[in-house]
Amino acid sequence: MAIVENIQFIEKEIEGKGVTLVAVSKTKPVEMLMEAYNAGFKRFGENYVQELVDKYEQMPKDIEWHFIGHLQSNKAKYIAPFVSLIHSVDSLKLLQEINKQAAKHNRVVDCLLQIYIAEEDTKSGMTEEECLEILKAETLEKLPNVRIVGLMGMTTLTDDEAQIRKEFKKLSVFYTKLKTQNSEFRTLSMGMSGDYGIAIEEGSTMIRVGSKIFGGRIYQK
Numbered sequence: 001m002a003i004v005e006n007i008q009f010i011e012k013e014i015e016g017k018g019v020t021l022v023a024v025s026k027t028k029p030v031e032m033l034m035e036a037y038n039a040g041f042k043r044f045g046e047n048y049v050q051e052l053v054d055k056y057e058q059m060p061k062d063i064e065w066h067f068i069g070h071l072q073s074n075k076a077k078y079i080a081p082f083v084s085l086i087h088s089v090d091s092l093k094l095l096q097e098i099n100k101q102a103a104k105h106n107r108v109v110d111c112l113l114q115i116y117i118a119e120e121d122t123k124s125g126m127t128e129e130e131c132l133e134i135l136k137a138e139t140l141e142k143l144p145n146v147r148i149v150g151l152m153g154m155t156t157l158t159d160d161e162a163q164i165r166k167e168f169k170k171l172s173v174f175y176t177k178l179k180t181q182n183s184e185f186r187t188l189s190m191g192m193s194g195d196y197g198i199a200i201e202e203g204s205t206m207i208r209v210g211s212k213i214f215g216g217r218i219y220q221k
């Protein structure tokens, strides 16, 4: 029951804020996801292709599946038939491959461009310059089977709140600027279990929460 209570707790926190919750269910068994599903929650995020495909096959078909991990181009074909949103597009090459695979299924796949905001260089993503290059009309024209609906970012792994806020703010400013020029922009994916409160204050519209839902602990007022 903890899973359902945790989701309800977070849903209550974000109520009326225009923020969507993605339950990050990576490494968790289907039974745990089904607990959430049976309580009416149908939006899950996974970061391994094989695991996502396995869960997709085993679970009801009205689930919204989000891919949030690093995606290798040669694996795009496995998720292209059904994925709802890919949060983690980090290169033009990957976007081209998603476009190609989505076309085979007559789909337009929603994608976010993952922007590099952390100070450490271990996190994948692209620079703002690369992002602007991709968003040029000449580039997008050739990619009719993908729709770039916003941005995603992950902060430096640190307890320094000021640092985290600064990184979220930077991404949010960039997103807001792009939104005025890109009519499809509607999603700013930032914030995880430890920092979604700050992310929402800085303008997040989608949070990706794993351990605070599936971690076992029950969150209550």
Ligand SMILES: *Cc1c(COP(=O)(O)O)cnc(C)c1O
Pocket: 024, 026, 047, 068, 069, 192, 193, 194, 208, 209, 210, 211, 212
């Ligand atoms: C695991 C993961 C999350 C969720 O992290 P928690 O701290 O468990 O909430 C969010 N985003 C990405 C990209 C992840 O890999």
